[in-house]
Amino acid sequence: MKFIVDQQVEDIEMPENLKLNTFLKEFHSDCLHPECSFGLYGFAFGQSPFPVPKIVQEALIKNADKGTYAPVPGITELRDAISKYNKHYFGMDISPERIYVGPGTKELIFNLLEVLHGTVILPTPAWLGYLPQIRLLKKNYHMLPARANKKFSPDDLKKLALRLQDRQKILILNNPHNPTGLLYDKLELEEIADVCRDQNIIVISDEIYAQTTYNFSKFISMGKIYPEGTFVTNGLSKSHAAGGYRLGYVIFPQHAVDLKRQFKKILATEYTAVSTPIQHAAVAGFEISTEMDDYFDVTRNIHQIMGEYTYHALSTIDGIKTTKPDATFYLLADFNVFATELQKAKINTSQKLSEALIVHPYHTAIVGGDSLVLERTDFSARIAYVDYDGAKVYQNYLDNKPKSTSERVEFVKNNAPKVVAGIEMICRFFSNLRKESLDDLQAHKNLIVT
Numbered sequence: 001m002k003f004i005v006d007q008q009v010e011d012i013e014m015p016e017n018l019k020l021n022t023f024l025k026e027f028h029s030d031c032l033h034p035e036c037s038f039g040l041y042g043f044a045f046g047q048s049p050f051p052v053p054k055i056v057q058e059a060l061i062k063n064a065d066k067g068t069y070a071p072v073p074g075i076t077e078l079r080d081a082i083s084k085y086n087k088h089y090f091g092m093d094i095s096p097e098r099i100y101v102g103p104g105t106k107e108l109i110f111n112l113l114e115v116l117h118g119t120v121i122l123p124t125p126a127w128l129g130y131l132p133q134i135r136l137l138k139k140n141y142h143m144l145p146a147r148a149n150k151k152f153s154p155d156d157l158k159k160l161a162l163r164l165q166d167r168q169k170i171l172i173l174n175n176p177h178n179p180t181g182l183l184y185d186k187l188e189l190e191e192i193a194d195v196c197r198d199q200n201i202i203v204i205s206d207e208i209y210a211q212t213t214y215n216f217s218k219f220i221s222m223g224k225i226y227p228e229g230t231f232v233t234n235g236l237s238k239s240h241a242a243g244g245y246r247l248g249y250v251i252f253p254q255h256a257v258d259l260k261r262q263f264k265k266i267l268a269t270e271y272t273a274v275s276t277p278i279q280h281a282a283v284a285g286f287e288i289s290t291e292m293d294d295y296f297d298v299t300r301n302i303h304q305i306m307g308e309y310t311y312h313a314l315s316t317i318d319g320i321k322t323t324k325p326d327a328t329f330y331l332l333a334d335f336n337v338f339a340t341e342l343q344k345a346k347i348n349t350s351q352k353l354s355e356a357l358i359v360h361p362y363h364t365a366i367v368g369g370d371s372l373v374l375e376r377t378d379f380s381a382r383i384a385y386v387d388y389d390g391a392k393v394y395q396n397y398l399d400n401k402p403k404s405t406s407e408r409v410e411f412v413k414n415n416a417p418k419v420v421a422g423i424e425m426i427c428r429f430f431s432n433l434r435k436e437s438l439d440d441l442q443a444h445k446n447l448i449v450t
């Protein structure tokens, strides 16, 4: 029997993050070389390494008997807790009626894109999840490339919007940003909001990494700056290290009553509601408590320590540029200064660079540029600094908080040896590349002389 698949499904690829698994299996051979007993240095996966907070786990166990369907927008206790959470941490007054709960923000972003008319504006580089959704929904879209500072500029947004004919446009803002780890500050958000008001652009503000902002007081939600036109999405996946729970929420803009009705129809049609026990567990995660407050504090401090180390260690490679993360557990490293040497070694796409790093003797996994919605020939990569035992490191941090710069470096060396060794491997790869290229040049010169 031959099954015929709809064309828009044929046209999209497996989302890059999930493809990565297959890729790693395919290219990473279990090396018999004694030097390679370390397995793999993992800079590719975007998962928080910490355990799910105890009180969330306990609430899940306690509510395992809740077998009835939940209301479509989410249980009342959870919408109330999310409302208070937003007030406490982000200074936002959101009535619970403006909150809808869904099975992860990825699904909710998809649902918003289904409901909202308009051309999508996607700043790049971008998280690898958006583009397949836009394509599946056959929406018109335009990329908005970042400037040299790796952020998009409001002027560029305006120029692009002026060219688009659509009555309504949708900007996907991701703040703090995956893959760069950068944060848009208040002034930048205000400038973006001015353009949005002027050009009738609505914003989906993906703020899944908000709680990881290292200097937490610096984070400001776009929902506060542009409340009439912003849909804020957030959830349990990164802040609570619970991506597998599949729970996210969206905050609707003020005065979007009819739109909420339309949205509810879509949720009811597609998945009815999020699992009831998971919603009860999430209540414990969003309620204000000392346990959760400490958890956010400790985890963001550890991410920051790992981020500082990774940034400084990679910056020792001559000529490469990396973003200095303000949040998340990623940074973007730009290896384009090596373009000539890479091409000489027949590495002419970012995919090839990922492949070259995964094989012997490097065994190092990174996410290459084309997975970040960059040109295939852009040698930039996302480096996730999370390859360590989160439970152990969390406890070690509590037992002995590193204070000075040197203590912080020691902390990384003692607690995340694979992060340290993996960065050394990346350095070694590029130093070998440079050396091979110089050797080639020398051999070529010798040939001319003789």
Ligand SMILES: Cc1ncc(COP(=O)(O)O)c(C=O)c1O
Pocket: 046, 103, 104, 105, 106, 107, 127, 129, 174, 178, 206, 208, 234, 235, 236, 237, 243, 246, 247, 248
């Ligand atoms: C920027 C960004 N948005 C959304 C998601 C998905 O979040 P969720 O697990 O809530 O679907 C991720 C996960 O990696 C992400 O990096």
